[in-house]
Amino acid sequence: MTSELPTATVTVSIAVNGEPTEHTVEARTLLVQYLRESAGLTGTNIGCDTTSCGACTVLLDGESVKSCTVLAAQADGRAVTTIEGLADGDTLHPMQEAFREHHGLQCGYCTPGMVMAAVSLAAEHGTLSEAEVRTGLEGNLCRCTGYHNIVQAVVAGADAMASSRSSA
């Protein structure tokens, strides 16, 4: 090859939960692998690995994405928020607190993705009706089928996020 193509590795810089990170990884590294294996943040789960279940949902520049279907290289220079980045010290994020209050989980495997998808949904739309939550979480599967409490939690969490914004 005559051109100066990069080799099969890339150096990626991502602000993860507000902290700068930089790692040289194979170009084919998925964002979820970068978060779990390079940044050492294992709160983001890999579920189906096929863009279906939503367990790996994180925020990329504030918007929900499935990190099993984004290359780490595509997040270079951008900001990622994972479940570990939501709480303020020992104070849970309002959406996390709502999941605790309403017991919005059974086995808990889908929970990090559910919470991140819910945060993105509430950040975009404000308060949410039950129907809006059910539609808005269509990309997240709970195989315990614990949807009832999850929906209650997200409605309450969105309310809490809206009121914390208006009082801020």
Add this chain to the structure above:
Amino acid sequence: MIPAAFDYVRADSVDNAIALLSEHGDDAKLIAGGHSLLPLMKLRLATPAVLVDVSRLDELSYVRDAGDHVAVGGLTRHHDVEHSDVLREHAPLLAYAAGHVGDPQVRHRGTIGGSLAHADPASDLPACVLALGGTIVARGSGGERTIAVDDFFEGFLESALASDEVITEVRIPKTNGAGFGFEKFNRRAQDWAIVGVAAVGGDRPGVALVNMGSTPVRAAAVEARLADGASPEAAAAVADEGTEPPSDLNASEEYRRHLARVLVQRALTSVAGGNGTGASR
């Protein structure tokens, strides 16, 4: 699942992307949102040696009122198509259908140009662009050209794009308030349609089908009957004529033919009602 190894290059302009595609030929693939390509690569159904990332070319992300049509930049995400006031007013079928692609996370990444270039008969937006009679603008080393959507889909996951061409824009004729219908039949919310229908009325009526053949297809027999003044019921009765629907785990060919007839009738009823509805779930 991890894709096979590849070299990754981020294009800093459309011309740069074209130059990289020209240099690497069939070994290279463009990646935008990656929500069609990366799943194929993880399954090793696609093994490009070089990925040219165009996802940072923000100049290709826009929706503009262009007089008789709406110009949609090739890298406009489904989320932005869904929420575009210009599209909601002038081509509401496309905005509505974009809100039913995948799920919110997918819509935050997937792009209209990527969806068209992937040419998947099971995708929603290609059928919408067919029904709307859109035009695809592609730029390559030979310059820019326009491709009528009817000439764009050539086979399963095959489009008329040359290996060095980038979709820069999709032009959607304004529908001038005409009614539309969009029906998507699936078992789980985020799945591809088992069968889908995009329909629009007005001066340039069109009906197109999702997952009823190896490419997105027009329901040509339905369009012909409508042109002769047939009722929605009579037109929908020939919805599967000329199609070659697949049989797979989700549905037999026969069931898809049945669904096409039912869903076309529903879509045409929405069109006649003057305001868009649909998307059975």
